[in-house]
């Protein structure tokens with residue numbers, strides 16, 4: 001038998017979550033963000049599953065877009081950071097990609113390029129996150145330059161990114177939104193602003209386009225609960241099995257460094273999953289797992305290929321018992337909290353050695 005770890009990817013759940021993003025923003029187009037291998041889920045499979053409903057996709061690099069084109073994805077694909085080198089423009093044009101322009105060197109590259117068909121450009125406003133984009137003082141000038149580019153550029157949109165639309169404290173979000181609003185009113189620019197948290201909780205930011213990412217995979221990006229009546233389905237369920245069981249007396253250490261000791265006689269299950277698969281080594285004692293569908297606490301440090309779980313209260317569990325590390329029945333966000341991280345990093349961090357099994361509708 002092969003090593004039993006596997007990630008089940010429920011493409012029906014992905015389509016359900018995409019439909020939620022559409023339903024809560026019915027007047028916006030939803031561009032499905034499938035960068036970083038669709039947050040670890042497999043970009044090609046996810047794009048194919050969404051191809052019938054999603055009018056566009058967003059990725060982080062030309063290479064990510066190329067692999068989608070090679071697999072037959074025809075939709076427009078937005079490069080969220082634009083080109084990294086002027087040489088890439090010819091490929092962008094040949095593949096019919098959309099590009100963000102966030103810097104003057106990119107702007108000049110576009111303005112100096114003579115495409116056979118107009119390039120679609122999304123001009124990035126730095127509305128206060130201070131990561132990428134033109135500040136509000138210089139944005140109108142760059143917008144005007146692109147507008148004056150005649151038939152070399154078309155479909156200009158204003159794109160910007162929120163730093164804290166997920167947080168309960170709205171102060172930074174409000175400052176960013178005011179900046180976006182004032183630039184938008186001045187230029188009458190169509191907007192592409194809302195990431196998942198803004199799509200879910202800030203309806204006033206819904207623009208001509210939205211850019212939901214993490215919510216498509218079933219993780220709740222908000223600091224609090226999802227708005228009433230809204231439910232997302234986990235797309236990835238990471239499963240493995242117990243490959244051994246240790247019966248230990250009280251006072252015995254378990255795992256590297258002896259971080260955890262039995263405080264009573266205990267049965268410890270050894271799970272075929274570790275940080276070499278992408279399970280977070282920072283998972284604290286008590287991080288939940290499901291063993292035969294029952295919640296059990298992780299105990300001791302996560303190793304590269306294994307981790308340990310206290311199954312003392314499950315006398316029937318043994319070698320071969322199924323273990324869910326996150327997914328259906330155990331939200332990735334809950335696991336992430338025990339690892340002092342966020343669902344994004346657990347999902348995106350799943351390593352290539354874990355086989356993905358696609359469950360099709």
Ligand SMILES: Cc1ncc(COP(=O)(O)O)c(C=O)c1O
Pocket residue numbers: 033080161195196197211212213214215221
């Ligand atoms: C520029 C940009 N747009 C959209 C997204 C999607 O954000 P989320 O996954 O929070 O929906 C990201 C995610 O990192 C991003 O960097």
